Amino acid sequence: MRTRISPWMPLLCCLCQLSAEIGEIPEGYTPIFNGKDLSGWHISRSNHHGTTLDARVEKGVLIIGQNPIGEGGILLTDKRYKDFELYLEVMPDWGCDGGVFLRSSEDGNAYQLAIDYVPDGLMGALIMEGLPKDGPGGAGAGRSDAWKELWKKDDWNSFRVRMTGLAPHIIIWLNDVEIVDFTDDRNRAIGGAEDGMIALQRHFTSASSWRGVPGGVHRFRNIAIKELN
Amino acid sequence: MPITRILLWLSVLPCLLAAQPKTYTNSIGMEFVLAPAGSFVMGKFAPACAEAGTRDFVTESHYQECVKLAREAALPGFKAEVPRPFYVGKFEVTQQQYRQVMGKNPSYHTEDKVGEPSSDYPVDSISWQDAQAFIRRMNALEKTNAYRLPTEVEWEYAAGAGTDARPQTGAQTREVAWYRLNSGYVTHPVGQKTPNAWGLYDMLGNVWEWVQDWYDYQVVPSGPSGPVSGKVHVLKGGGFQCYQRMARVPAHAGGPGTTVSLGFRVVREAR
Numbered sequence: 036m037r038t039r040i041s042p043w044m045p046l047l048c049c050l051c052q053l054s055a056e057i058g059e060i061p062e063g064y065t066p067i068f069n070g071k072d073l074s075g076w077h078i079s080r081s082n083h084h085g086t087t088l089d090a091r092v093e094k095g096v097l098i099i100g101q102n103p104i105g106e107g108g109i110l111l112t113d114k115r116y117k118d119f120e121l122y123l124e125v126m127p128d129w130g131c132d133g134g135v136f137l138r139s140s141e142d143g144n145a146y147q148l149a150i151d152y153v154p155d156g157l158m159g160a161l162i163m164e165g166l167p168k169d170g171p172g173g174a175g176a177g178r179s180d181a182w183k184e185l186w187k188k189d190d191w192n193s194f195r196v197r198m199t200g201l202a203p204h205i206i207i208w209l210n211d212v213e214i215v216d217f218t219d220d221r222n223r224a225i226g227g228a229e230d231g232m233i234a235l236q237r238h239f240t241s242a243s244s245w246r247g248v249p250g251g252v253h254r255f256r257n258i259a260i261k262e263l264n
Numbered sequence: 265m266p267i268t269r270i271l272l273w274l275s276v277l278p279c280l281l282a283a284q285p286k287t288y289t290n291s292i293g294m295e296f297v298l299a300p301a302g303s304f305v306m307g308k309f310a311p312a313c314a315e316a317g318t319r320d321f322v323t324e325s326h327y328q329e330c331v332k333l334a335r336e337a338a339l340p341g342f343k344a345e346v347p348r349p350f351y352v353g354k355f356e357v358t359q360q361q362y363r364q365v366m367g368k369n370p371s372y373h374t375e376d377k378v379g380e381p382s383s384d385y386p387v388d389s390i391s392w393q394d395a396q397a398f399i400r401r402m403n404a405l406e407k408t409n410a411y412r413l414p415t416e417v418e419w420e421y422a423a424g425a426g427t428d429a430r431p432q433t434g435a436q437t438r439e440v441a442w443y444r445l446n447s448g449y450v451t452h453p454v455g456q457k458t459p460n461a462w463g464l465y466d467m468l469g470n471v472w473e474w475v476q477d478w479y480d481y482q483v484v485p486s487g488p489s490g491p492v493s494g495k496v497h498v499l500k501g502g503g504f505q506c507y508q509r510m511a512r513v514p515a516h517a518g519g520p521g522t523t524v525s526l527g528f529r530v531v532r533e534a535r
Contacts, residue, residue, distance in 0.1 A: 080479060080518035081472070081499055083509035087483045103337030104330060105311035106483055130321055140522040144505050154321055165505060167449050225449065225505050226372050226524035239509065240330075242312035245319050249329040 058124045058191055064259035067112060070095040079109045082143035084239045099237045100252035107237035109136060109143045117230040118199040118263040124191045127152040128251035132238035136164060137198050138224055138231030145231065148196055148207055150253060158182045159209050161217050172219035181214040199263060201229060284534050288351050291406055292364050296351035296532055297463050299421065305428045306420050306514065307484045308341035344417045344488045352414065352422045353529035355454035355465050356386035356473065357398065365401050372524040373451045384453040386471045386527040392497045392519065395474050395528040402530070410533045413476040417488050418531060419500050420513055423468065425461035429514045441469030443511040447504035468511040471527030472499045479518030496520060
């Protein structure tokens, strides 16, 4: 069989390459970060990681870091979500702890996808951030090495999170491979909240808590959501 | 000085002293403690760095860079004056007191949630405007204008019992505050933890407390009086669900906060 090479092939390859570089929001998701500014987001002024987070947008990328040194924080969506699938791409600096909070309170009590990019960190784990830790679900879905095989170093990596149900069922995919399937025994949200905000976190640091190299940041892009309720 | 003037002074002196007893209980049973005039240092900021080797990838150059940035970011603080004595609420305003004054109780932490009558629990789910409405009605009830929210200076002065902020251990926080590690993620009746040196309860933890000031979006207060306008107000002390970093006297937070953890205490001007 003769293979015919399209004259458009070089252009298509070029477009494919471009697409790989800027990433792509999967079909059916609605962007919640416009790539230009922080419209639709706000910094928590009552979160213990910090109240003066450095959150900025550069070349289509949402960057969060400490401001001043030691003071991290969380950047919350203005909107609250109940059942959803969240898609985002992340490129953290090595040695920095951060995460994505799910159904978060304004103070940052939330189910958390840890993006804890440090040796022996909790990368890709589902943990309880300022939520009760008792009962069968209290430990979340903790430390696993599953991410190490899938992680693309010095490159963008995608997370997809599906969160449904009042006692939440949470599935996490890293670069399209499922790494967490967790079902809680109850709803742990503060005040019994049935919905909450999505938050991007940069951990605080102190003399006794090394959670980031000076100047280190977490970068996010292509943040999008599909509401399921 | 003529003898008549001395006699006049002596005759009114007991009245002046009697006007400022150490404690005061108002018409609805709210208890207050007299805070003396004084001053303290607030607004200090001193980030601290983990030394090289704290984690195996933490190098000496990381540490040195952190120390440099910490030095640049450090703030010496400023002297905050409290020129006159004032009465500060011994407890956070309770659900019973709020209901008595406002005829309703907006709290989340009622009997069905906490498993016992919640009258003595702090009122929660309170906005800054709700707190002001309570104060207006309290003033009207007693035909006075002496009740108000504390300023942030007054709040820190009272919470620290007139001293400058000191480092606070986890054990100390457990002793004085209902917070994330001992609250069970609900509020508790006021006055159960150890009070501070002035006999004030729950200054840290239980519910966040609104103060009068607008929030300035700074890591620590930028001066003794807050900005003249703003979008949200300052929150102090942290709530039952907060980490210790917020349940500290100098922690400087702002609204909107987490609704079910928001309350207040009132001060009364001493005349």
